[in-house]
Amino acid sequence: MVYMRLNYNPNAAVAQIMSKVQQVQNQLPTGTQAPVINETVGNQTALMYLAFYSNTLSQQQVNDYVLRVVQPKIQGVHGVGQAQIVPAGTGPSGDSFALRAWLNPNRMAALGVTPAAVARALASNNYISAVGRTRSADIARAIRADTILHNARQFRNL
Template sequence: MKFTDIFIRRPVLAIVVSLFLLVLGLRSIGLLPVLQFPRTENAVVTVATTYTGADAGQVAGFVTTPLENVIAQANGIDYMTSTSTPGVSVITANLRLNYPSDKALTEINTKVNAVLNRLPPEAQRPVLNVKIGQTTDAMYIGFSSKTLPPNKITDYLTRVVQPQLQAVDGVQTAEILGGKLFALRAWLNPRKLAAYGLTAADVHTALANNDYLSAAGHTKGQMVKINLTASTSLHSLSGFRNLIIKQHNGAVVRLKDVAKVTLGSEDYESQVAFDGHQGVF
């Protein structure tokens, strides 16, 4: 007796099996993955370092080169590119296809931390950022005001708008273009500096020595313990203006005597405009 004879003698069984296979096939159609291309992950790790006041050659020699040498030792890197501009070093590490981005970011961060003592003291700590996949700018939102300056608009966007946009599902990052961060601007007068026998380095030293926070430890008695903090940081524009730069024979030279001190932006080298009005994107 052949196997097919069972279904000939029992037609009801044959119908039930056929219906079962039909239902199973229909159910499987919706579960089959349909991909035009295979699923891939292409990540890019960016290391940005700020070295204020340095030209492109100094940035390349003292910041970019040491970082490139250690980042190249990390696993999973396909190729690297770097740019050195006045005051800024940017190193881009393109990872191999489907290499875990979290693992590469951790290893690159470890390599960068190991070489921090070789960077110039004036250079800021490198900032690492990872982007996965092909990033596309889906929308540009412009902010401008007739009453608020760009630095106040940037402060509002950083504190309120940017966190909400980054919390939206599917948004990888929300970047601020043309932002102006708050910064103290001391416009030095060379004639007044020469008259008082001062240089720009003397002003820089005075600012560095009089604007810092120090942990002084703690004091405790039998029942009480108090933490001590020595704060000499300046918090107001008037405090910076009255900062003592030099003392000689009872005479005091303050920062306002040799410079015009204002609260402005970190840089004025670029700006963003929309319909002829300066703004922030």
């Protein structure tokens, strides 16, 4: 993350950063993805975090309610820039999660594995396939074929 001095031209800063990144991009290992630069203005720290739970609803039902009812109402409040749902459960099914894979370059070199091969293995062995949809008065749910990996051991064995 890059922070700028007050009143510094953000367009000039982005141009300088992109120039510096391009100067060293050829030093990145083969198969790595190009860096992504996103420009945002202002403080990106959340002003408020809200937690939702229920003694009677499942996590998926709470997530569905927050996504369909709470988030749109919060975003509709004058002055609110954005309302994001953060884990646990960022998708409508409520079981979405993130994985950060730390790759061992020495081990990968010994096995002849590239970062692109790791990305392909993750993508091809960890997906959700929708097969339909069901609705009731209170909830709408996608029916899916569960082909997703669920824990660190399953990812490690991949």
